[in-house]
Amino acid sequence: MTAIHVCRGTLDDEERGDLVFAGDLVIFPGVTALDAFRDRVDELVRAELGTTDPESAQFALAPTEYLDAVREARQRVRDDTAAHRLLLTALENTGLAACDTYWDWVHLRVLPHGKEHAGAGTNWHRDTWASNLYAQTNWWTPIYPITAGRTITFSPAQWSEAVANTSSEWGPRAYRGSGAENAGGAVTPQLAPPQPTVPELQVVINPGDLLCFSGAHLHGTVPNESGRTRFSVEVRTLCRTDVEQGRGAPNVDGHASRSRHQWFHHVVDGTSLRSRTAFGFRAGPL
Numbered sequence: 577m578t579a580i581h582v583c584r585g586t587l588d589d590e591e592r593g594d595l596v597f598a599g600d601l602v603i604f605p606g607v608t609a610l611d612a613f614r615d616r617v618d619e620l621v622r623a624e625l626g627t628t629d630p631e632s633a634q635f636a637l638a639p640t641e642y643l644d645a646v647r648e649a650r651q652r653v654r655d656d657t658a659a660h661r662l663l664l665t666a667l668e669n670t671g672l673a674a675c676d677t678y679w680d681w682v683h684l685r686v687l688p689h690g691k692e693h694a695g696a697g698t699n700w701h702r703d704t705w706a707s708n709l710y711a712q713t714n715w716w717t718p719i720y721p722i723t724a725g726r727t728i729t730f731s732p733a734q735w736s737e738a739v740a741n742t743s744s745e746w747g748p749r750a751y752r753g754s755g756a757e758n759a760g761g762a763v764t765p766q767l768a769p770p771q772p773t774v775p776e777l778q779v780v781i782n783p784g785d786l787l788c789f790s791g792a793h794l795h796g797t798v799p800n801e802s803g804r805t806r807f808s809v810e811v812r813t814l815c816r817t818d819v820e821q822g823r824g825a826p827n828v829d830g831h832a833s834r835s836r837h838q839w840f841h842h843v844v845d846g847t848s849l850r851s852r853t854a855f856g857f858r859a860g861p862l
């Protein structure tokens with residue numbers, strides 16, 4: 577049973593882990609530093625799209641021009657250390673201890689209106705089918721207002737129920753961040769037949785709110801037919817103590833042969849989690 581917690585105070589890493597690794601969703605409303613982060617992302621997005629209304633820019637620009645600008649905006653956010661610092665402060669505002677935290681990369685997801693852009697979203701997946709890291713915690717925030725028709729969706733019923741999937745044969749060529757998203761590639765492992773019935777929970781939060789969930793949750797993108805483009809940012813964290821102590825969500829159906837510690841770098845000093853051989857991690861190539 578998934579509960580949704582609206583947490584107006586802070587949770588330390590252990591308290592947060594107790595909820596998230598049990599399948600609960602945690603919403604931190606009005607996180608202080610998130611306003612400045614959002615302003616920064618908005619500035620980068622407007623600059624790249626050359627508009628004051630990014631949510632309708634897809635209708636104003638030629639398709640290739642638009643997709644190029646989106647790619648640039650995504651890269652700008654991924655490289656922008658000022659934005660990263662603000663996002664880290666926002667995570668710390670929720671109680672996260674930066675000294676113990678590794679993250680992957682700050683990913684701007686742009687989901688335009690219309691079926692032809694569906695590849696910019698994701699099908700149902702658990703991130704852990706790819707990362708094989710059960711302490712993985714996902715953070716997600718909208719940059720502009722969203723609706724139930726323009727958001728992320730969860731299948732709480734499948735938290736503890738195995739579903740057939742392609743995690744055993746999925747490989748790093750589909751590595752997230754490679755740009756495969758907009759080419760409609762299999763960015764994460766997929767559901768395999770038989771397709772389960774997936775009762776959905778679409779989560780609508782405000783810009784400035786942060787949604788936190790286990791990477792082991794079955795989740796995906798609501799197809800955007802809302803008439804406006806969705807802009808959201810996601811990042812994944814690992815708490816070193818969780819990894820060292822083997823804390824995390826249960827694995828109900830992941831069959832990846834490797835764990836992708838190398839996707840995660842320390843939020844302050846940038847050292848790779850893979851290089852922390854003191855943990856006894858395999859340090860082999862992808």
Ligand SMILES: O=C(O)CCC(=O)C(=O)O
Nearest residue numbers: 685698727728796797810
């Ligand atoms: O934003 C979405 O639609 C999907 C996000 C996602 O899969 C993630 O944050 O791991």
Ligand SMILES: [Fe+2]
Nearest residue numbers: 698702703795
């Ligand atoms: Fe995901």
